Amino acid sequence: xxxxxxxxxxxxxxxxxxxxxxxxxxxxxxxxxxxxxxxxxxxxxxxxxxxxxxxxxxxxxxxxxxxxxxxxxxxxxxxxxxxxxxxxxxxxxxxxxxxxxxxxxxxxxxxxxxxxxxxxxxxxxxxxxxxxxxxxxxxxxxxxxxxxxxxxxxxxxxxxxxxxxxxxxxxxxxxxxxxxxxxxxxxxxxxxxxxxxxxxxxxxxxxxxxxxxxxxxxxxxxxxxxxxxxxxxxxxxxxxxx
Amino acid sequence: xxxxxxxxxxxxxxxxxxxxxxxxxxxxxxxxxxxxxxxxxxxxxxxxxxxxxxxxxxxxxxxxxxxxxxxxxxxxxxxxxxxxxxxxxxxxxxxxxxxxxxxxxxxxxxxxxxxxxxxxxxxxxxxxxxxxxxxxxxxxxxxxxxxxxxxxxxxxxxxxxxxxxxxxxxxxxxxxxxxxxxxxxxxxxxxxxxxxxxxxxxxxxxxxxxxxxxxxxxxxxxxxxxxxxxxxxxxxxxxxxx
Numbered sequence: 001x002x003x004x005x006x007x008x009x010x011x012x013x014x015x016x017x018x019x020x021x022x023x024x025x026x027x028x029x030x031x032x033x034x035x036x037x038x039x040x041x042x043x044x045x046x047x048x049x050x051x052x053x054x055x056x057x058x059x060x061x062x063x064x065x066x067x068x069x070x071x072x073x074x075x076x077x078x079x080x081x082x083x084x085x086x087x088x089x090x091x092x093x094x095x096x097x098x099x100x101x102x103x104x105x106x107x108x109x110x111x112x113x114x115x116x117x118x119x120x121x122x123x124x125x126x127x128x129x130x131x132x133x134x135x136x137x138x139x140x141x142x143x144x145x146x147x148x149x150x151x152x153x154x155x156x157x158x159x160x161x162x163x164x165x166x167x168x169x170x171x172x173x174x175x176x177x178x179x180x181x182x183x184x185x186x187x188x189x190x191x192x193x194x195x196x197x198x199x200x201x202x203x204x205x206x207x208x209x210x211x212x213x214x215x216x217x218x219x220x221x222x223x224x225x226x227x228x229x230x231x232x233x234x235x236x237x238x239x240x241x242x
Numbered sequence: 243x244x245x246x247x248x249x250x251x252x253x254x255x256x257x258x259x260x261x262x263x264x265x266x267x268x269x270x271x272x273x274x275x276x277x278x279x280x281x282x283x284x285x286x287x288x289x290x291x292x293x294x295x296x297x298x299x300x301x302x303x304x305x306x307x308x309x310x311x312x313x314x315x316x317x318x319x320x321x322x323x324x325x326x327x328x329x330x331x332x333x334x335x336x337x338x339x340x341x342x343x344x345x346x347x348x349x350x351x352x353x354x355x356x357x358x359x360x361x362x363x364x365x366x367x368x369x370x371x372x373x374x375x376x377x378x379x380x381x382x383x384x385x386x387x388x389x390x391x392x393x394x395x396x397x398x399x400x401x402x403x404x405x406x407x408x409x410x411x412x413x414x415x416x417x418x419x420x421x422x423x424x425x426x427x428x429x430x431x432x433x434x435x436x437x438x439x440x441x442x443x444x445x446x447x448x449x450x451x452x453x454x455x456x457x458x459x460x461x462x463x464x465x466x467x468x469x470x471x472x473x474x475x476x477x478x479x480x481x482x483x484x
Contacts (some may be wrong), residue, residue: 012438013442014270015279015281016280017269017273018274018440018442020267027259030259037258038259039287040286041285042283042285043283043284045281072424072443074427074428075427075428075432110421110425178316182314182352185317186316186317196254197317197318199314199318201314201389213260215258
């Protein structure tokens with residue numbers, strides 16, 4: 001069965017071009033390796049209505065949802081509140097998180113710090129032996145931090161929970177322009193509706209100018225499509241199949 | 243008046259983690275410099291329904307819409323068709339584009355090539371003296387290629403069309419943790435509702451551990467907020483204001 005995912009990147013700093021989002025690429029590549037189909041990425045501002053609408057609609061549309069950003073102690077960290085609002089539940093202090101923050105901050109655990117212990121009511125909190133901060137999961141929404149190093153550490157600890165059956169992928173490297181092969185490619189695509197094809201022009205590579213990707217969860221379907229393509233492509237343009 | 247924008251990144255290759263999207267960061271930074279507020283980025287697959295829904299809803303929601311990707315000759319290049327469907331108009335061959343492609347490809351201008359001359363009916367086509375490919379604009383939707391070099395060349399030629407009044411931004415660099423300053427920051431934020439504040443923890447920098455950003459189109463509002471913050475922050479943590 002196809003397992004689908006949606007990714008919500010929360011942060012004004014991305015939309016205003018102050019920093020480049022690294023988390024989308026990391027998660028897209030990880031999910032692919034795990035056999036999960038990432039269907040959509042939304043980058044939205046630190047805004048309660050935007051977060052609540054997006055969380056609710058993604059949660060219904062996809063098997064797995066991931067959010068990044070907006071989980072610190074400052075005014076612009078409103079991911080938890082946004083998700084709670086989206087589902088009409090309260091924000092509550094989670095006892096395990098409360099303990100963690102009291103241990104970590106001691107007498108400096110002021111209101112701003114303890115805000116980080118608040119989660120949408122009904123959240124699951126996953127603890128790790130090797131990582132200080134638990135992962136908060138509300139329904140199918142996995143709430144990750146925005147700082148790439150923290151996100152990557154945490155994701156690596158839970159990635160196996162998300163594994164589905166893998167994809168089978170072949171790449172055909174060609175010395176040609178897309179316009180030379182588009183008609184043939186379109187014919188083969190039309191005959192192989194269970195397979196996903198991609199065609200990517202490559203600039204400034206002395207060896208090849210197009211990479212075709214042929215992909216499916218069913219290996220035989222990919223092999224058939226590759227054979228059809230190789231039989232029909234013009235002579236002399238094939239660099240390699242991989 | 244605030245000028246808003248939405249960005250639609252079209253391409254399975256981004257969602258499947260095969261390549262990292264470079265266009266979002268480039269356009270976010272450019273739009274910021276031009277004084278345009280980027281409100282949302284959506285990354286969606288090469289799918290007609292997704293493209294048509296997103297184009298229609300973005301076109302209504304934002305002053306300016308930009309799409310990237312899906313404009314070549316192959317089966318997965320369906321941005322033009324998706325936009326046409328979203329507005330219930332036909333795809334038509336544009337005479338100027340038809341001429342361009344006939345000149346460029348001569349007798350090799352087959353159906354697949356000529357597909358690149360098709361635009362949603364009613365599109366505007368902007369020609370440049372220094373660039374081979376015109377820019378297609380349908381209503382407020384600016385249709386850019388996905389290959390970063392081509393996109394950047396083309397955007398640079400038209401960027402001045404989008405200029406609005408600029409943002410005024412100050413950054414405060416602090417040697418502190420977010421939890422030390424969150425309560426003070428939240429108070430100042432509450433008093434300065436016309437200003438946008440950001441708080442960004444920085445890892446592994448010997449000099450500072452937080453950057454606060456204070457931003458508005460009105461310079462005086464930013465200066466006031468900065469003064470309030472500097473007056474209330476704990477002593478000894480300020481590194482610099484910039």
